[in-house]
Amino acid sequence: MQTxxxxxxxxxxxxxxxxxxxxxxxxxxxEVEIAEVLQEYDNKVILDCFExxxxxxxxxxxxxxxxxxxxxxxKQLSKKRFSSIFEYMYxxxxxxxxxxxxxxxxxxxxxxLNKQTAEDVLTLSAYPxxxxxxxxxTDFTVLNxxxxxxxxxxxMRSAGDSKDFIYYVYIVDENMILKGFLSLKKIIQSDxxxxxxxxxxxxxIFSYVDEDREEVAGKxxxxxxxxxxxxxxxxxxxxxxxxxxxxxxxxxEHTEDMExxxxxVPGDEILNYNQTSVGGHFKKRVVWLAALAVLGLISGIIIHxxxxxxxxxxILAMYIPMVADTGGNAGSQAATVVIRALALKQLAVxxxxxxxxxxxxxxxxxxxxxxxxxxxxxxxxSWNTAxxxxxxxxxxxxxxxxxxxxxxxxxxxxxxxLPLIVKKFGGDPAVAASPAITTTVDIxxxxxxxxxxxxLFF
Amino acid sequence: MQTxxxxxxxxxxxxxxxxxxxxxxxxxxxEVEIAEVLQEYDNKVILDCFExxxxxxxxxxxxxxxxxxxxxxxKQLSKKRFSSIFEYMYxxxxxxxxxxxxxxxxxxxxxxLNKQTAEDVLTLSAYPxxxxxxxxxTDFTVLNxxxxxxxxxxxMRSAGDSKDFIYYVYIVDENMILKGFLSLKKIIQSDxxxxxxxxxxxxxIFSYVDEDREEVAGKxxxxxxxxxxxxxxxxxxxxxxxxxxxxxxxxxEHTEDMExxxxxVPGDEILNYNQTSVGGHFKKRVVWLAALAVLGLISGIIIHxxxxxxxxxxILAMYIPMVADTGGNAGSQAATVVIRALALKQLAVxxxxxxxxxxxxxxxxxxxxxxxxxxxxxxxxSWNTAxxxxxxxxxxxxxxxxxxxxxxxxxxxxxxxLPLIVKKFGGDPAVAASPAITTTVDIxxxxxxxxxxxxLFF
Numbered sequence: 001m002q003t004x005x006x007x008x009x010x011x012x013x014x015x016x017x018x019x020x021x022x023x024x025x026x027x028x029x030x031e032v033e034i035a036e037v038l039q040e041y042d043n044k045v046i047l048d049c050f051e052x053x054x055x056x057x058x059x060x061x062x063x064x065x066x067x068x069x070x071x072x073x074x075k076q077l078s079k080k081r082f083s084s085i086f087e088y089m090y091x092x093x094x095x096x097x098x099x100x101x102x103x104x105x106x107x108x109x110x111x112x113l114n115k116q117t118a119e120d121v122l123t124l125s126a127y128p129x130x131x132x133x134x135x136x137x138t139d140f141t142v143l144n145x146x147x148x149x150x151x152x153x154x155x156m157r158s159a160g161d162s163k164d165f166i167y168y169v170y171i172v173d174e175n176m177i178l179k180g181f182l183s184l185k186k187i188i189q190s191d192x193x194x195x196x197x198x199x200x201x202x203x204x205i206f207s208y209v210d211e212d213r214e215e216v217a218g219k220x221x222x223x224x225x226x227x228x229x230x231x232x233x234x235x236x237x238x239x240x241x242x243x244x245x246x247x248x249x250x251x252x253e254h255t256e257d258m259e260x261x262x263x264x265v266p267g268d269e270i271l272n273y274n275q276t277s278v279g280g281h282f283k284k285r286v287v288w289l290a291a292l293a294v295l296g297l298i299s300g301i302i303i304h305x306x307x308x309x310x311x312x313x314x315i316l317a318m319y320i321p322m323v324a325d326t327g328g329n330a331g332s333q334a335a336t337v338v339i340r341a342l343a344l345k346q347l348a349v350x351x352x353x354x355x356x357x358x359x360x361x362x363x364x365x366x367x368x369x370x371x372x373x374x375x376x377x378x379x380x381x382s383w384n385t386a387x388x389x390x391x392x393x394x395x396x397x398x399x400x401x402x403x404x405x406x407x408x409x410x411x412x413x414x415x416x417x418l419p420l421i422v423k424k425f426g427g428d429p430a431v432a433a434s435p436a437i438t439t440t441v442d443i444x445x446x447x448x449x450x451x452x453x454x455x456l457f458f
Numbered sequence: 459m460q461t462x463x464x465x466x467x468x469x470x471x472x473x474x475x476x477x478x479x480x481x482x483x484x485x486x487x488x489e490v491e492i493a494e495v496l497q498e499y500d501n502k503v504i505l506d507c508f509e510x511x512x513x514x515x516x517x518x519x520x521x522x523x524x525x526x527x528x529x530x531x532x533k534q535l536s537k538k539r540f541s542s543i544f545e546y547m548y549x550x551x552x553x554x555x556x557x558x559x560x561x562x563x564x565x566x567x568x569x570x571l572n573k574q575t576a577e578d579v580l581t582l583s584a585y586p587x588x589x590x591x592x593x594x595x596t597d598f599t600v601l602n603x604x605x606x607x608x609x610x611x612x613x614m615r616s617a618g619d620s621k622d623f624i625y626y627v628y629i630v631d632e633n634m635i636l637k638g639f640l641s642l643k644k645i646i647q648s649d650x651x652x653x654x655x656x657x658x659x660x661x662x663i664f665s666y667v668d669e670d671r672e673e674v675a676g677k678x679x680x681x682x683x684x685x686x687x688x689x690x691x692x693x694x695x696x697x698x699x700x701x702x703x704x705x706x707x708x709x710x711e712h713t714e715d716m717e718x719x720x721x722x723v724p725g726d727e728i729l730n731y732n733q734t735s736v737g738g739h740f741k742k743r744v745v746w747l748a749a750l751a752v753l754g755l756i757s758g759i760i761i762h763x764x765x766x767x768x769x770x771x772x773i774l775a776m777y778i779p780m781v782a783d784t785g786g787n788a789g790s791q792a793a794t795v796v797i798r799a800l801a802l803k804q805l806a807v808x809x810x811x812x813x814x815x816x817x818x819x820x821x822x823x824x825x826x827x828x829x830x831x832x833x834x835x836x837x838x839x840s841w842n843t844a845x846x847x848x849x850x851x852x853x854x855x856x857x858x859x860x861x862x863x864x865x866x867x868x869x870x871x872x873x874x875x876l877p878l879i880v881k882k883f884g885g886d887p888a889v890a891a892s893p894a895i896t897t898t899v900d901i902x903x904x905x906x907x908x909x910x911x912x913x914l915f916f
Binding site: 028029030032153156157167184185188189203205220221222223224226242243244246247248250251254255257258259261264272273274278279281282285286288289290292293294296297299300301303304307310311314317318320321322324325326328329330332333336337338339340341344346347354355358361362365366369370373374377380381382385435438439442 | 486487488490611614615618625642643646647661663678679680681682683684700701702704705706708709712713715716717719722730731732736737739740743744746747748750751752754755757758759761762765768769772775776777778779780782783784786787788790791794795796797798799802804805812813816819820823824827828831832835838839840843893896897900
C-alpha cells in the first residue's frame with residue numbers, strides 16, 4: 001500500500017544485504033518509486049539492482065530517474081551493458097535522454113543498439129520538443145484491417161508485458177496510413193471471427209507531427225482522450241501522444257506562462273531550481289529587468305519635463321508613486337484575466353471591443369473606490385504639509401485622486417488590450433504581463449497626473 | 459476526420475430539415491462536438507435531436523454542454539423527460555450539474571429518478587469540490603476475487619457501451635473493501651479459468667475521499683495513471699478519478715494560481731469571462747487593490763517624513779519611482795521562481811537558508827547591471843537640473859544608483875522569502891505574489907533610498 005518516500009528508503013536500507021529481499025522490494029513498488037529510491041545510491045548499487053530485474057523493468061525504472069542521475073549512470077557504464085537498458089526504455093523518455101547526450105556519447109552508443117531502436121531514437125530526437133513529434137511515443141500497436149478479432153486477441157496475448165499494447169489498436173493500411181482505431185473493449189465484445197475492418201472506428205481525432213504541443217494538449221483535454229495518434233502530412237501514423245505526456249506539457253506551459261508573466265526568459269524545459277547555477281538564474285532574469293530599466297527612461301523624461309511644477313508644488317512629487325503603483329496593480333489584474341480567458345479560449349482577439357467596454361465599466365467602479373481612498377490618504381498624510389498660499393489641500397487632494405481614478409481606468413483598459421495586441425501579432429499574450437504592463441502604464445499615469453496638475457493647479 | 463467548428467455548424471444547418479441526415483450527423487462526431495453545435499440552437503432543436511439519439515448518447519452529449527445552457531434546457535423540459543437524460547449522464551458531471559440546481563429544482567427532480575441514480579447523485583454532491591470525492595466518478599466496475607477471467611470477460615461483453623467498463627476492473631470483498639485491480643489486458647492474457655484472486659495486483663496507488671484534489675492530481679501525474687481509486691477511511695471503494703478530470707483540476711489550479719498571483723480573489727471554479735458580470739469582476743479585483751492602497755499608507759508616511767529633504771533636493775523625488783519599480787520587478791521575479799519551484803516540489807520551506815543565499819548572489823549580479831544603468835540614467839536625465847551649490851550630480855547619481863542596487867538585492871531576497879513565509883504558516887505561497895511584493899518592497903526601497911540620501915547628501 002502507500003508508504004512514504006522516507007519509509008521506503010529505510011525499508012530498502014534494511015534489506016540491502018539480503019538479495020532475496022532486495023528482489024522482493026524491487027518488484028513491489030511502482031517504477032517511479034523504485035527510481036526515486038535507487039537514485040539516492042551510487043551507481044554500483046543501482047547496477048546491482050538492475051542485474052536482478054528483468055530487462056523491461058530495468059528500462060522502465062531507468063526512464064523514471066532524474067536526468068542528471070541518468071547521465072551520470074550512463075557515463076560509468078560500458079556502452080554494451082547500457083544498450084540493453086536503453087532498448088527497454090519508454091520510447092519518448094529514451095529519445096529525450098538521447099538528446100541530452102553529447103555528440104561523442106551518441107556516436108559511442110549507437111553501434112551497440114539494434115537497428116530498430118537506433119532508427120526509432122534518431123527519428124524521435126529529430127522533432128522539436130514543443131511539437132507533437134517531440135512528445136509522442138512510438139510504443140503502440142498497429143494491425144491490418146483484414147485481420148480478425150481472434151488474431152488481435154492472440155497478438156495481445158503473445159505481447160506479454162510489452163508497453164505497446166495499451167488502450168487501443170490502430171488500423172493502418174500497407175503504407176502505414178491510419179484508417180481508424182479500436183479499443184480493447186470493442187475487440188473483446190465482438191465475435192472472434194469478425195474482421196477488424198467491419199468494426200473499427202474511422203472518425204478519429206489526431207494531430208499532425210509538427211503541431212504545437214499546446215494544441216495537442218488541448219485536443220486530448222477537449223476530447224478526454226487517453227491516446228492521440230500523430231500523423232505526417234501523408235496521413236501515415238508516426239506515433240501516439242499519451243495522457244501522461246499531456247499532463248507534463250500542461251505543467252510545462254504553466255511554468256512557462258508564469259515565467260513570461262513575471263519577465264523571466266523561459267527555457268525549453270522546466271529547469272530545477274537547485275540545478276540551475278547562479279549565472280543561469282541571472283541570465284533568465286536580467287534581460288527583462290534591464291530592458292524595463294531602459295524603457296523607464298521615458299518615465300524619467302516625463303518627470304523631468306515637469307521639474308518646475310514639482311519645485312513649486314513638492315506635494316505633487318510625493319504622490320507619483322501612489323498613482324504609479326495603483327495603476328500598475330489594476331493593469332496587471334486586467335492583463336491576468338484577459339490572458340487566462342484567451343488561454344482557456346473563452347475570448348478571441350476579435351472580441352476586443354466587447355472586452356474594452358467591459359473592462360472600462362469594471363475599471364469605473366474600481367476607480368470610484370480607489371479614488372475615494374486616495375482622497376482620504378492625501379488629506380491625512382499631507383495635513384501638515386506647507387503649501388504655497390494660492391493652493392489649498394482639499395482641491396489638491398481632489399486633483400490627485402481624480403488623476404488616480406483616470407489612471408485606474410486607463411491602465412485597466414491598457415492592461416486588457418496589451419495581451420490582445422501581442423496575440424494579434426502572433427506573440428504569446430503572457431509576455432504582455434506584469435512588468436511590461438507596469439512600465440507601460442507608468443507612462444500613461446505620469447501623463448495623466450501632470451496633465452491634470454497643469455490643468456487644475458497652474 | 460477533423461473539420462472545424464464553423465464547418466460542422468454549417469453542415470448541421472444544411473441537414474437540419476432531413477431527419478435521416480441529422481441522425482447521421484449526430485452519430486458521426488464526438489459527443490463534445492455535438493454538444494458544441496447543439497447548444498447554438500434553441501431547446502426545441504436540441505430536444506428533437508435528443509429524441510433520435512439512444513439514451514446513453516443523450517446523457518453523454520448533455521454532459522458536455524455549457525452549464526448555463528444545461529440549466530436553461532432543464533428549466534424548459536418536463537422533469538420526467540429530463541430524468542431519462544439525467545440517468546445517463548457521466549456520474550461526475552451529473553453531480554456537478556445537480557449542485558447547480560436550486561433546492562426547489564433538486565426536490566422537483568428527485569422523485570423521477572430511480573433509486574440508484576438518486577443515491578449516487580446525492581452522495582457525490584455531498585463532497586467538497588476541491589477534494590477527491592468532489593472530482594471522482596462512480597462509473598467503474600467491481601468484481602469479486604473468486605470469479606474467473608471467463609466471467610469477467612462475459613461481464614464486459616454484456617456491458618455493451620456502458621461507461622463503467624473502461625480500463626480496469628476493481629477487485630473488492632463483500633464489504634466493498636478494495637483489494638486490488640486488474641487491467642483488461644491482463645484479464646485477456648490470462649487463461650479463462652484463472653480466478654481473479656490469483657492474478658490481481660494488490661499493490662495500488664489510491665486517494666482518500668477527503669484528500670485535496672491537488673494531491674490527487676499529483677499522484678495521477680507521478681504514477682502516470684489513467685484511473686485512481688478513491689477510498690474512505692475503511693478502505694471501501696467509493697469512486698474513481700479519471701485522467702481527464704485530473705487535467706481539468708490542473709487547469710483550474712493554474713488559473714487559481716495566476717489569479718492569486720495577480721491579486722485577484724479566486725473562485726471555486728473557472729468562471730467564464732463573458733458570463734461573469736461587471737459587478738462580479740469588480741468584486742474579485744477590488745479587495746486586493748483596496749487593501750494595497752491602504753497598505754500604501756506606510757510608503758506615504760515614509761515619503762512625508764522626508765519632506766524637508768525632498769524640498770531641498772527635488773531631484774531625489776524624481777527618482778523614487780525608478781527605485782520602486784525596479785525593486786518591484788526584481789522582487790516579483792524572485793517570488794515567481796520560488797513559488798513555481800515550491801509547486802513543482804523542487805524546494806521545501808526548510809531550504810530557506812540555501813534559497814536566500816542563492817538569491818542574494820543572483821541579486822548581486824542583477825544589482826551590478828541595474829546600478830550601472832541607473833547611474834547612466836540619472837546623469838543623462840538630470841544633466842541640466844539645477845542643483846544646490848553644495849551638491850554635485852556625479853555624487854548624487856552615485857548615491858541614487860547605490861540605493862537602487864541595494865534595493866534590488868533586498869527586494870529579491872524579500873521576494874524569495876515571502877512565499878516561503880506564507881507557506882510556513884499554512885497559506886498558499888501564490889498569494890505572496892506580484893502586488894503584495896510590490897507594495898512590500900516599496901517600503902524597504904524608500905527606507906534604503908532615504909537612508910542612503912541622509913547618509914551621503916545631508
